[in-house]
Amino acid sequence: MARVFIPTPLRKLVDGMTDVRVPGATLKELIENLESRYPGMRQYLMEEDHLVPGLAAVVDGEATMEGLRQRLDDETEVHFLPAISGGANAEASPKE
Amino acid sequence: MTITDKPAQEYQVIGTRPIRPDGLEKVTGQAIYGADVRLPGMVHGTTLRSPHAHARIISIDTSKATAMPGVLAVITGADMPVAENATVDMGEEEANLNYASDKLMARSKVVYKGHPVAAVAAWDSNTAQEAAKLIEVEYGVLKPVINVDAALAPNAPIVHEDLVGDDLGEKVRSTNLAKHFRHEFGDVEAGFKASSIVIEREFNLATVHQGYIEPQNATALWQSDGRVTIWTSTQGSFGARRATAGVLNMSESKIKVVPCEIGGGFGGKIGIYLEPIAALLSKKCGRPVQLIMDRQSVFDATGPTPGAKVRIKLGADDSGKLLAGTADLRYEAGAYPGSAVGAGAMCVFAPYRIENTRIDGYDVVVNKPKSSAYRAPGATQSSYAMESVVDEVSEALRMDPLEFRLRNATREGDRRADGPEFQRIGNIEVQQAAKESPHWTSELERDGPDGRKRGRGVATGFWFNGGMRSSVNMSVNNDGTVSLIEGSVDIGGTRASISMQAAEALGLPAQDVRPTVVDTESVGYNDVTGGSRTTNASGHAAYNAAQEVIAKMTGRAALLWDLKPEDVEFAEGVFSAKADPELKMTFKEVAAKLNETGGPLNATGSIQARGGAGSFGTHIVDVEVDPDTGKVDIVRYTAVQDAGKAIHPAYVEGQMQGGAAQGIGWALNEEYFMNDQGIMDNSTFLDYRMPTSLDVPMIETIIVEVPNPNHPFGVRGVGETSIIPPVPAISNAIYDALGVRLRQTPMKPSRVLDALRDKQDSA
Amino acid sequence: MVLDEVAKVRVSTMINGAPMELLLAPYQSLLGTLRDTVGLTGTKEGCNDGNCGACTVNLDGRIVDSCMVLGVEADGKRVETIEGMATPEGLHSLQQAFLEEAALQCGVCTPGFLVSAKALLDKEPRPSEARIRLWLAGNLCRCTGYDKIVRAVQRASEAGPERS
Secondary structure (H helix, E strand, O other): OEEEEOOHHHHHHHOOOOEEEEOOOEHHHHHHHHHHHOOOOHHHHEEOOEEOOOEEEEEOOEEOOOHHHOEOOOOOEEEEEEOOOOOOOOOOOOOO | OEEEOOOOOOOOOOOOOOOOOOHHHHHOOOOOEHHHOOOOOOEEEEEEEOOOOOEEEEEEEOHHHHHOOOEEEEEEHHHOOOOOOOOOOOOHHHHHHHHHHHHHOOOOEEOOOOOEEEEEEEOOHHHHHHHHHOOEEEEEEOOOOOOHHHHHOOOOOOOOOOOEEEEOOEEEEOOOEEEEEEEEEOOHHHHHHOOOEEEEEEEEEOOEOOOOOOOOEEEEEEOOOOOEEEEEOOOOHHHHHHHHHHHHOOOHHHEEEEEOEOOOOOOOOOOOOOHHHHHHHHHHHOOOEEEEOOHHHHHHHOOOEOOEEEEEEEEEOOOOOEEEEEEEEEEEEEOOOOOOHHHHHHHOOOOEOOOEEEEEEEEEEOOOOOOOOOOOOOHHHHHHHHHHHHHHHHHHOOOOHHHHHHHOEOOOOOEOOOOOEOOOOOHHHHHHHHHOOOOOOOOOOOEOHHHOEEEEEEEEEEEOOOOEEEEEEEEEOOOOOEEEEEOOOOOOOHHHHHHHHHHHHHOOOHHHEEEEEOOOOOOOOOOOOOOOOHHHHHHHHHHHHHHHHHHHHHHHHHHHHOOOHHHEEEEOOEEEEOOOOOOEEEHHHHHHOHHHOOOOOEEEEEEEEOOOOOEEEEEEEEEEEOOOOOOEEEEEEEEEEEOOOOOOHHHHHHHHHHHHHHHHHHHHOOOOOEOOOOOEOOOOOOOOOOOOOOOOOOEEEEEEEOOOOOOOOOOOOOOOHHHOOHHHHHHHHHHHHHOOOOOEOOOOHHHHHHHHHHHHHHO | OOOOOOOOEEEEEEEOOEEEEEEEOOOOEHHHHHHHHHOOOOOOOOOOOOOOOOOEEEEOOEEEEHHHOEHHHHOOOEEEOHHHOOEOOEOOHHHHHHHHOOOOOOOOOHHHHHHHHHHHHHHOOOOOHHHHHHHHHHOOOOOOOOHHHHHHHHHHHHHOOOOO
16 A cells, blocks of 8 residues: 655644555545545545646655556555646646 | 766766867857847837736727837737636636736736736837837736735735635635645654754845846747747747647647747746747737847846745754754745745755754745746755754854764655655765865965955755656667757757767767757657756656667668677677677668668657756855955855766856856845835846856866666756855855854845944944 | 838948948947848847847957947947857867867857957957956856856967967
8 A cells, every 4th residue: 555645734634644554556546545534635635637736746756747647556655745836847837 | 076976987978078069059159049030021029018016907008009100910918818718617727827828918907017018019129119108008006015024914915816825725815825835744842842952043035036148039920820830048848838828728739839049047938928929919910020028027027036034943952963943934926826935845954854844835926026946946045044044053063064964964765854755865975075175174264355254154955856758859870970859958058968878878979969959849748958857857868769779770780690689789889799799880880771771760769757866065165255345255166066977077067156156146146126116126237236257266066976876877967956055155154254144135245234233233 | 121210321341351331220239230230140139238248249359248339330340249250260269168168058148258258368368367257247147157168268368369
């Protein structure tokens, strides 16, 4: 099961834990599974079929370019961080 | 000087210093930068910009401009396409697109001085400017907010009424706070309690600009079939295409972006400013239209880096171990959300192992131009504060500051304060190299001439360095040279660094790989030249393409020898039969036979590269301060940085020196001197004072090489880290010289004198 | 095409050794003249107010910011720009030195620096580092931090004015 680090403001939804282990073959499944265990989590991470704008998913140290389709395995570590604006990213793109 | 932690590998090309492939054009004035583009029938445009930092647009009357002889087209915000589905779905994504469009041409409100409200195309630029003066705009002036405190104060004027802020996950309306996030690990209160030394300080940084010498430009030709070609000086042609398509609400495939040579970017030419305006003017008048920004507009209306207010609190025990750290980062996003505060948070504690940390980051909208990336965006702001407080802590502990850094240094497997683990990093190696450097180990003569005082300071910076996407095409020519088609814009020597990697892989001399940078229709997707990613990712793509070339050439050699490809091997530029090593052909010899062994030989390399695993840098500076005038001179400067692998050492040195010089300007002289109406008073190169050749000494460089495990040659990327250490290193050096700590940039003479006076008064 | 009522002025000048007859608006800068009328875009515009040196050209043996000189002032004078520095025999030793020392990154300031530095070496073949820095202080570079530029000028001064 992937190890998911919970963003600080959302830790109140997981009894204050900093990270949890959650199953999921993809990021989307993982977030759905998070939601079923800890209701209320999903809305901060995901909307429709993409990550919430302004949020990046860092998987094993790299910001994923595959969004919710990113595949995960048992050793994967996932962090949700503010999307880094500037340095390498073009500003406001229509669909990201 | 280069310090490697591995025995020197036998590279033929990597590590050498060939003349860059595009050098001849650039020293003879032949290179075509965006403003040099000349098209048949080309006409000229200009923009009319708001004189107010915050105002409603009550009315715009362009009739006199349109009627002026020689005027070919006039547009206003009303001519800008509305983003698709903008009224159907007002989620944050569409808001971003609306903001992107609004920033380029205001519709109902202007939110920064210099905000475009109209544009004119005419036969010549003088006529266009005269016509623009005839456009009548009625403004309802509003009070601007020009710093984070004013923007967050109760009853502050609100810049965007529709902005929905995110405060630790809770939605906030009627606010200038776009976002407040937090990273917290461990228990900072317990950590501070256990500390014998606790220091908390606040720092303020003025807005500064990237200061590229070449202003923004765009030339657009809208064809009758609805396709548009745009020539522009951009850091990323594909990004410019995507952003232009978004703003113009059209398909990307109808836009071709031709990247011209670019006269500096440093992050400020990632975003678009003129491209859609030029395109719409061209559409309206049916001719190619060129717009070039004037220098004042570059200051007023492009993307400087955020001004910021930063608070740092550190706690350490008697042994010098850091136990707790908090950071409060309040960054000015500018007139639209999206400052680099996230990156500032990622980097602030990066060099140090601290068990208990809390970082709060605030992205605040103010009536200034929307901030853009500036070399390691956001990190200089937070590191100025952190590295200054570290200096105080190490002084209180009577510890050598580099020893303090080594004592607390992060290494592979440690966690950053925002969560992810570090991969293999060269933090310790960089601190060690700085500690052993000729500069650090030299005696500093403390008394300068005429009562001047000398001091030495040191500081460290970290940038994560990107990977992202690159594509190249490669073809082998009959004479054994290789054409390398790149999409990565070359700002500082990447034609050289990418082609050298291909040459190394192919066993060819550097000059036999001929790189060309092409437009968006001629090569696959490339992310921007920025984020210190290009030598890493585009070099890796070229390396991959080279592997394909080798495989195909192997097949050709096999055909010539009537062998199977698996019976042929390739090493150091030579193909040979495994069974009979005497049977061999050089790359050139096989290439000469391409036409008779199957015809053209092409390959591609595309990659979604892993990041550069981060680059640490430590700078050492000796300053000489005149206590009568407050002037600070830089008398000696050394930049140490981990490059992973320096492909072309001269260009790595150049990045280190260039970032250091920008940091020196940021530290001592540069600022947006804003009046209380939100207008920059010093928007010329005379008064926005960047370093000249008189302001900096020779900049010594020490390249450390701790290879990046994600890259075939170990490249990490180097472009950005070097702007982070200068500001705090200089502040620390001023303290060492005079005994005063300056916590505000720029540390200009008047502030040095004020600090000296305060010190005397309190003595 | 310029539609305005101001009478044009006839200017006879020599640009990089080529005699030219030009018809110029009196308000046109020498920089604009070179880039737009004559078509030599090697000289760059960075600020248009005499503060960055990207537009440096040599006017009758003296380096000037061409944005601060009127085109009509070139009448009867010799203008030398970056395009006139190399010859069929080869690059000027300064141009070669800039390439070998990697003294350019984006390259937009390079024409101005080369024209400025050439004027220095024509006058003082062996300048000190301090002299080089003082002479070049009117040319801004944002990419290099000046280190390699100064080294390139030193290198060229050692090499002498021969063509490479």
